[in-house]
């Protein structure tokens with residue numbers, strides 16, 4: 001078992017960014033543990049390895065204070081995908097992404113892909129709300145298990161097609177998110193025509209009901225596959241690029257190729 | 260019935276440091292503020308006496324200081340004697356502090372038509388005021404702050420900025436309490452304007468303690484009957500926990516740039532960590548004793564664990580800490596670092612609380628900046644946290660580095676530690692390690708104890724520790740545990756009283772007898788069945804000390820092991836080791 005844990009070198013890195021309380025940890029918890037729990041608070045960054053087919057995906061969940069303590073760029077270094085998360089009921093959380101978090105992604109890979117994710121959709125969208133098993137929305141204390149119906153279904157479409165029954169006014173519209181995605185591309189200097197389309201990269205999710213959570217992660221993993229393959233190739237070509245070397249290098253490393 | 264009196268608790272008055280206040284017109288404003296505060300916090304407040312600290316001390320008769328070190332002559336505090344009679348101030352004296360409070364008292368009496376209540380014994384109410392603290396979860400945020408139940412909480416804690424902006428409240432949301440906090444701030448700034456620092460306010464049922472640290476003001480409103488000193492030290496822990504997440508330097512800089520900055524933006528999500536700290540302080544005597552509790556372990560096993568940690572190193576690693584069941588197994592420290600400073604128990608407590616409060620998601624490996632405020636309040640260590648026994652998650656490894664980029668290197672140290680522990684079957688052995696039962700001491704009548712040795716002479720940089728058995732019947736329910744802890748807190752408060760410290764207290768309570776004893780070598784708190792005699796207690800303590808001596812190897816970390824991870828020890832001074840927070844400057848201003 002120690003031998004295998006040593007072998008589990010990450011092939012690719014995905015980072016969850018966004019203000020505290022938007023539900024980053026809940027999203028990851030829902031995806032990896034299939035549960036929604038209410039007693040989670042993140043300190044710093046938490047590193048997870050997730051098996052995706054033959055690949056090891058490393059996922060960094062962050063606390064939301066990254067810009068302040070200066071570790072954000074470390075978490076983002078060499079990332080192949082960044083999930084910029086906001087809370088659909090909190091307009092400020094979208095604004096914060098632009099003001100505080102976007103600049104942290106400067107250390108990500110040049111071909112890094114960006115997903116804009118509006119979480120807590122269960123609070124604004126009947127469809128997301130109904131994904132859950134029990135109709136009692138107040139049961140946040142207890143663990144709620146993901147709806148069997150949903151997990152039995154084939155993977156839902158990567159982006160919710162339209163919002164049919166809005167239960168109460170949203171603070172962040174899908175159009176806001178799409179527009180923000182456009183500004184990300186401009187910030188990165190990417191060409192909108194050759195980049196992944198906003199339609200495909202903006203998600204609305206609910207960690208609470210599980211709505212669209214698998215779709216988000218699976219779509220991203222699919223998209224970073226080329227990046228993983230390239231990395232595997234690099235690793236095979238030059239045996240120097242691995243954790244062992246990073247460890248021995250110690251001290252101050254520049255933007256290393258490792259994870 | 261327990262009739263022993265708590266002098267601190269029954270003293271009514273406002274204690275104000277420094278010279279008396281000038282009587283000025285601002286006093287009226289303050290009086291209004293105070294009565295507002297009274298409305299919010301305690302409608303039955305009856306402040307009856309105000310005095311400056313020095314005057315107050317004379318008012319408080321206590322046993323003469325006894326120097327019983329090394330001998331076991333005991334003096335009981337007479338259970339029946341009324342140790343302290345209050346003078347009822349009538350507001351005719353000229354001290355303005357007194358004036359203000361008298362105004363307050365009158366205002367309250369008129370408003371509420373309340374009479375002066377009779378005194379009650381401090382320890383009578385202890386433990387029955389509130390059910391034990393709720394588990395982590397922070398459901399207190401939604402409390403109705405106007406409800407009676409909100410007022411009745413045993414201990415309120417508020418944190419606010421100097422500008423009066425709410426930062427944290429233990430119960431109820433800060434927003435709902437912003438007017439209360441504003442009033443507290445008015446109180447603090449009023450007293451500051453006279454070059455005084457307000458330190459505490461006593462009322463019939465509450466002690467209000469203020470602590471100002473840099474740009475933060477911390478307030479505790481307690482009906483727990485703890486001493487002012489104890490409450491202040493708890494406030495200090497709260498302050499340090501905030502520092503542990505942000506560093507003192509950052510907080511100062513933020514408020515230098517923007518006086519009315521809303522610090523909640525940076526502490527968002529950390530309420531649970533502070534909630535957890537407050538619950539822990541109520542239930543864990545480690546904080547009271549400022550000592551760490553290590554898990555009893557055969558010294559051979561502890562040594563082998565230390566050796567495993569000693570071997571798994573990487574440059575810039577400074578502390579390797581192994582924890583099981585929230586108790587310390589071993590700590591290995593970088594040799595050069597401990598020449599400068601030792602690891603303080605308080606820093607370990609804060610670290611343990613931080614882990615505990617964020618442990619809900621235990622599958623991952625955490626890499627986070629953490630400041631150890633007593634080690635250096637202005638610097639971060641980069642801390643790797645991982646559980647070694649998922650999914651149980653009782654054994655936790657902490658590796659502290661000064662290099663923020665070292666995550667992968669440090670994670671690799673963990674793999675090696677994991678491997679070595681697997682090879683030696685350490686996890687299985689750790690799982691068998693138990694806290695012990697007081698019955699192992701083998702003396703009747705002894706129900707519980709807490710023993711804190713001071714530094715062993717030949718190793719003065721040793722970590723301060725204490726040992727204590729499991730709390731067993733009759734202290735097995737939450738209420739009874741809390742009651743015993745309250746008794747210990749009371750004994751501790753008297754032993755460490757500022758005005759009249761004591762070396763030895765023999766306290767006959769209703770349901771037990773307690774003895775607290777402090778010497779140059781140790782601090783000891785013991786709890787006996789109520790029928791024990793003094794002579795018997797002395798015999799038991801002699802036996803207990805002998806037993807501890809015999810078990811020392813197992814009960815304590817004897818010689819904290821060291822390693823050298825840094826090739827150039829010259830750069831190991833405190834300031835250079837832990838990274839200054841300057842690196843966080845990029846983007847720092849945009850936060851404001």
Ligand SMILES: Nc1nc2c(ncn2[C@@H]2O[C@H](COP(=O)(O)OP(=O)(O)O)[C@@H](O)[C@H]2O)c(=O)[nH]1
Pocket residue numbers: 018019020021022023024025026027037038040041042063064119120121122123140205206207208209528
């Ligand atoms: N209604 C609702 N609440 C959520 C959802 N996701 C998270 N939350 C709640 O939002 C709060 C913050 O979640 P957390 O995952 O800790 O946020 P993080 O700080 O971004 O990691 C918690 O109280 C969660 O229970 C969601 O999809 N719907």
Ligand SMILES: [Mg+2]
Pocket residue numbers: 021024025026040041042061062063
């Ligand atoms: Mg989180």
